[in-house]
Amino acid sequence: MQLRQAMASTISAAAATSSHQYLRLVVVVAAVWLMLLSDGEALSLDYYVQRCPKAEAAVAAAVKQAMATDKTVPAALLRMHFHDCFVRGCDGSVLLDSTSNSRAEKDGPPNASLHAFYVVDNAKRAVEALCPGVVSCADILALAARDAVALSGGPSWPVPVGRRDGRVSLASETTALPGPTASFEQLKQAFHGRGLSTKDLVVLSGGHTLGFAHCSSFQNRIQPASVDPALRPSFAVALRRACPPNNTSSAAGSALDSTSATFDNAYYRMLLDGRGLLSSDEALLTHPKTRAFVSLYAASQGTFFRDFVESMLRMSALNNVAGEVRANCRRVNNH
Numbered sequence: 001m002q003l004r005q006a007m008a009s010t011i012s013a014a015a016a017t018s019s020h021q022y023l024r025l026v027v028v029v030a031a032v033w034l035m036l037l038s039d040g041e042a043l044s045l046d047y048y049v050q051r052c053p054k055a056e057a058a059v060a061a062a063v064k065q066a067m068a069t070d071k072t073v074p075a076a077l078l079r080m081h082f083h084d085c086f087v088r089g090c091d092g093s094v095l096l097d098s099t100s101n102s103r104a105e106k107d108g109p110p111n112a113s114l115h116a117f118y119v120v121d122n123a124k125r126a127v128e129a130l131c132p133g134v135v136s137c138a139d140i141l142a143l144a145a146r147d148a149v150a151l152s153g154g155p156s157w158p159v160p161v162g163r164r165d166g167r168v169s170l171a172s173e174t175t176a177l178p179g180p181t182a183s184f185e186q187l188k189q190a191f192h193g194r195g196l197s198t199k200d201l202v203v204l205s206g207g208h209t210l211g212f213a214h215c216s217s218f219q220n221r222i223q224p225a226s227v228d229p230a231l232r233p234s235f236a237v238a239l240r241r242a243c244p245p246n247n248t249s250s251a252a253g254s255a256l257d258s259t260s261a262t263f264d265n266a267y268y269r270m271l272l273d274g275r276g277l278l279s280s281d282e283a284l285l286t287h288p289k290t291r292a293f294v295s296l297y298a299a300s301q302g303t304f305f306r307d308f309v310e311s312m313l314r315m316s317a318l319n320n321v322a323g324e325v326r327a328n329c330r331r332v333n334n335h
Contacts, residue, residue, distance in 0.1 A: 075211025091166030108174030154263030164323030215243035232274030
C-alpha cells in the first residue's frame with residue numbers, strides 16, 4: 001500500500017511539474033513500478049546494461065529506418081504491443097506464426113489487420129548480431145512501441161526490461177480483446193480484468209491518435225438509415241464518402257484523427273467535437289468519469305503525455321515470467 005501511495009504522489013508531482021523536470025520524474029515513476037513488481041518478476045531498468053548495452057539503440061534504429069519508408073509503422077507497433085499484453089501478458093506471443101497444429105494469436109479475427117511484424121524481425125536480427133540469445137522478443141516489442149511513440153512526437157520513457165517470451169499463442173484467446181464496436185461496459189470489463197483502471201482505459205485509447213481504421217471498423221455508425229447521432233453531420237458525410245455502402249475496397253477507411261502521423265491530443269479534441277471514429281471511442285463519452293478524463297486530455301496535451309507514460313508502464317508490467325528468449329520471434333525455440 002505504501003508503494004502504491006508513493007506512485008500516486010509521484011504522478012501528482014508529475015502533473016504539476018514544469019516540462020524540464022519531466023524526464024527525471026518519468027524515471028522515478030518507472031522505478032516505483034519496478035518496486036511494485038517485487039513478487040519475483042525480473043523487470044529492471046538496467047537489465048541489459050551489462051548483458052547487451054546497445055540493444056535499445058539497435059531497436060530504435062530499426063524503428064526509425066522502417067518509419068522512413070512506411071508511415072503506418074508507429075500505429076502498427078503500438079497496437080501490436082497492446083494486443084500482445086492483453087493476451088497472456090506482454091510475452092511476445094502475438095509475434096508467433098501459426099503452425100500446422102495450431103492457429104496463433106496473429107491469425108485471430110481481432111488481429112487480422114496487425115502488420116509491421118517485419119520491424120520486430122529486423123530489430124531482433126540486429127540485436128542477435130550484437131548479443132545472441134540475450135534480448136527477448138517481448139522486450140523488443142515493448143521498446144519498439146515506446147520508440148514509435150517518441151519518434152512520432154510523443155513522450156519517451158525508460159522501459160523496464162527482462163521479459164521472457166511465451167511459448168503458447170492461440171487465436172481463440174484473442175476474442176478477449178476489446179473491439180471497435182465495444183460498449184463502455186465491455187471496455188471497462190476488459191481493462192479491469194487485467195488490473196487496469198478506468199483511467200488507463202481512457203489514456204490508452206489515446207493511442208488512437210496514430211493510425212488508420214478500415215471501413216468495417218466503423219461502418220456500423222454510418223448506415224444510410226441509421227447514422228449515429230453522436231457523429232457531427234459533416235463528419236458522417238465525409239465517412240460515407242470514404243466508405244459508401246457498396247464499397248469493395250479492402251484499403252478504404254479513415255484516419256483515426258486529423259493528425260494521424262503525429263502523437264498528440266487531437267484524438268480527444270475530435271472526440272468532443274463529434275468526430276470520434278469508432279463506437280469504442282464514442283463510448284468514452286457515455287460515462288461521467290471517462291468523459292471528464294477526455295475533457296482533461298483535450299485541454300492539456302502535457303497531462304495526457306504524463307498519464308500515457310504511467311498507463312503504458314502499468315500495461316507493460318502485465319508480464320508472464322515463465323518463458324524463454326526466442327532466437328526467432330516467429331517461432332519457439334527447439335528444446
